[in-house]
Amino acid sequence: MKKIMLTMLAAASIWSSAWAAEKTFSSPDGKLTVTVDDLGNAASYQVKLEETEMVCRSPLGIKTNMGDYTKQLTMTGCEVKTVKESYDLRTIKQSHVDYEATEAVCSFEQGGKKVMDIIFRVSNRDVAYRYQLYPKGDTRVAVVESEASGFQLPDVTTTFLCPQSRPMGGFARTSPSYETSYTDDDKMGKNGWGEGYSFPCLFRVGSEGWVLISETGVDGSYVASRLLNDGGSLYRIGFPQPGECNGWGATSASVALPCATPWRTITIGRTLANIVETTVPFDLVAPKYKASQEYIYGKGSWSWIIGMDSSCNYDEQKRYIDFSAAMGYQSVLIDAFWDKQIGYEKIAELAAYGKTKGVGLFLWYNSNGTWNDAPQTPIGKMDKSRERRAEMAWMKKVGIRGIKVDFFGGDKQNMMQLYEDILSDANDFGIMVIFHGCTLPRGWERMYPNYVASEAVLASENLHFGQGSCDAEAHNAALHAFIRNTVGSMDFGGSTLNKYYSADNKRGTHRVTSDVYALATAVLFQSPVQHFALAPNNLTDAPAWAIDFMKTVPTTWDEVKFIDGYPGKYAIIARRTGTKWFVVGINADDQPLKKTLTLPMFEKGTELQVYADDTQLNGSVSTQKAKKQFTITIPKNGGLVIKN
Numbered sequence: 278m279k280k281i282m283l284t285m286l287a288a289a290s291i292w293s294s295a296w297a298a299e300k301t302f303s304s305p306d307g308k309l310t311v312t313v314d315d316l317g318n319a320a321s322y323q324v325k326l327e328e329t330e331m332v333c334r335s336p337l338g339i340k341t342n343m344g345d346y347t348k349q350l351t352m353t354g355c356e357v358k359t360v361k362e363s364y365d366l367r368t369i370k371q372s373h374v375d376y377e378a379t380e381a382v383c384s385f386e387q388g389g390k391k392v393m394d395i396i397f398r399v400s401n402r403d404v405a406y407r408y409q410l411y412p413k414g415d416t417r418v419a420v421v422e423s424e425a426s427g428f429q430l431p432d433v434t435t436t437f438l439c440p441q442s443r444p445m446g447g448f449a450r451t452s453p454s455y456e457t458s459y460t461d462d463d464k465m466g467k468n469g470w471g472e473g474y475s476f477p478c479l480f481r482v483g484s485e486g487w488v489l490i491s492e493t494g495v496d497g498s499y500v501a502s503r504l505l506n507d508g509g510s511l512y513r514i515g516f517p518q519p520g521e522c523n524g525w526g527a528t529s530a531s532v533a534l535p536c537a538t539p540w541r542t543i544t545i546g547r548t549l550a551n552i553v554e555t556t557v558p559f560d561l562v563a564p565k566y567k568a569s570q571e572y573i574y575g576k577g578s579w580s581w582i583i584g585m586d587s588s589c590n591y592d593e594q595k596r597y598i599d600f601s602a603a604m605g606y607q608s609v610l611i612d613a614f615w616d617k618q619i620g621y622e623k624i625a626e627l628a629a630y631g632k633t634k635g636v637g638l639f640l641w642y643n644s645n646g647t648w649n650d651a652p653q654t655p656i657g658k659m660d661k662s663r664e665r666r667a668e669m670a671w672m673k674k675v676g677i678r679g680i681k682v683d684f685f686g687g688d689k690q691n692m693m694q695l696y697e698d699i700l701s702d703a704n705d706f707g708i709m710v711i712f713h714g715c716t717l718p719r720g721w722e723r724m725y726p727n728y729v730a731s732e733a734v735l736a737s738e739n740l741h742f743g744q745g746s747c748d749a750e751a752h753n754a755a756l757h758a759f760i761r762n763t764v765g766s767m768d769f770g771g772s773t774l775n776k777y778y779s780a781d782n783k784r785g786t787h788r789v790t791s792d793v794y795a796l797a798t799a800v801l802f803q804s805p806v807q808h809f810a811l812a813p814n815n816l817t818d819a820p821a822w823a824i825d826f827m828k829t830v831p832t833t834w835d836e837v838k839f840i841d842g843y844p845g846k847y848a849i850i851a852r853r854t855g856t857k858w859f860v861v862g863i864n865a866d867d868q869p870l871k872k873t874l875t876l877p878m879f880e881k882g883t884e885l886q887v888y889a890d891d892t893q894l895n896g897s898v899s900t901q902k903a904k905k906q907f908t909i910t911i912p913k914n915g916g917l918v919i920k921n
């Protein structure tokens with residue numbers, strides 16, 4: 278009986294393949310090729326880089342309460358055209374982008390009626406797709422219950438993934454907050470801690486190349502998603518967990534028709550260059566509103582990372598305003614409990630004082646309504662429109678430049694709407710926004726012009742909290758450069774020059790990385806506003822060359838180039854602003870990193886400043902003439918900066 282069944286299935290598949298539709302289209306340079314088909318009456322796709330299969334044949338489809346569009350589908354055709362767009366964006370890795378891609382709109386029918394389009398974009402670096410749903414008779418709203426969207430990786434693939442945490446866990450039941458550790462070069466077939474993985478997800482396809490999977494264009498009209506694995510090499514899109522946001526809200530997406538879902542993005546390359554340099558999160562989205570004013574980006578200081586909660590007092594913040602002014606910085610970030618420990622009137626005084634010194638204030642807020650136990654204040658000011666707008670009107674009156682909103686409740690649609698509401702309200706009052714304890718930004722730099730950066734990483738606070746994080750600092754940085762920070766601005770809050778994470782610089786967790794490493798990560802980590810973990814005492818106790826560098830390091834960039842690196846081991850990248858190039862490297866490997874680099878951005882004979890470490894991690898700066906090739910050595914936990 279079993280044998281007969283198998284034969285019948287085989288016959289059925291031959292029969293359907295005879296009728297299956299298949300369409301192939303390629304990137305503008307012809308190297309990335311996507312094939313879409315409806316074999317077996319379901320939608321599937323595969324991606325090749327030249328002749329190499331990088332994403333094997335993988336499922337597509339979407340399940341809604343007006344129809345299950347994961348089966349009984351027929352592809353009626355794909356309309357293919359070239360899409361070109363140019364845009365400028367100061368807040369990302371590249372200030373001007375000329376985007377070109379092949380767009381294919383593939384239409385699917387069920388029972389002879391069109392039910393959806395799957396829209397593909399294939400640029401020279403990236404493949405992206407999304408679903409377009411349409412009204413059905415009088416049905417003009419729908420619930421998207423799940424997606425079949427999958428990513429079948431080749432068998433040789435290893436993974437660099439960080440587990441999604443369970444909801445309502447961790448500090449004051451604030452998880453998931455996208456602050457988990459990666460496992461390097463891990464086997465496929467696992468599912469994190471049982472709940473999959475946070476985006477972006479990096480895969481190494483043996484010696485063939487790299488694949489980075491993420492998503493973009495997520496706002497209040499959908500849920501944010503994660504990557505799940507049921508065992509094996511197929512990863513699939515997962516919607517939020519029921520317990521997120523203290524159980525409030527559905528795990529599904531409620532949509533108005535017609536509706537285009539967020540883009541699933543796949544960045545592919547032989548080396549990590551395409552992943553470091555990709556602009557796909559921004560290419561596929563559009564601004565949702567205009568900037569209400571020209572926002573001021575730049576550098577700032579932040580007492581909390583060294584001095585913790587007790588440092589959020591009037592005198593210390595005044596001292597940090599003076600410190601920022603001495604550094605030529607544009608801002609000071611005042612962290613939690615300022616409402617109690619400083620008060621609104623005195624904050625207004627500090628803002629006025631800062632203004633006389635050219636230093637603006639960022640203020641910390643708790644996002645919380647009902648979704649976790651975080652006790653930090655101000656609380657109850659950001660979760661509802663009336664309170665939020667009243668607070669922001671006060672901020673505008675006293676001249677607050679930005680906010681850092683912490684402790685969000687997950688990825689459900691209600692939370693995505695809250696992110697969007699905070700951003701759009703803040704823009705009305707000319708306020709920039711940084712998110713912490715939060716999800717990954719998904720194209721938000723372009724969608725929301727007053728959006729600055731998100732945490733969504735094991736950030737510098739962990740260096741204060743535990744020696745283990747200090748010991749792993751370089752290892753983690755060598756991951757972020759190729760994973761987290763490639764898809765969005767990352768508010769890490771680093772570049773520490775204290776030896777210890779304490780105000781007296783004598784006790785607490787101990788920094789094991791070098792001063793040159795601190796300089797290198799100021800460039801390696803990208804965010805248009807950087808609040809560094811520097812302290813006023815660093816003006817006298819840190820090397821003058823390090824302070825001088827930190828005074829002038831840019832935070833906005835025109836271009837980024839991958840030079841060399843391996844996730845978790847070492848990273849060498851270059852960033853450009855105007856005609857100035859900064860080539861920076863860090864090393865986490867036990868062995869000193871020895872490399873011969875060709876750096877064509879520096880014309881032979883150009884005078885360069887080279888910041889380097891000796892074997893004991895003692896840094897120094899020297900002036901050198903650019904040559905054809907540079908022989909470099911970076912010790913473990915050390916750094917390198919070469920700039921013109």
Ligand code: CA
Nearest residue numbers: 713714732738
């Ligand atoms: Ca955090």
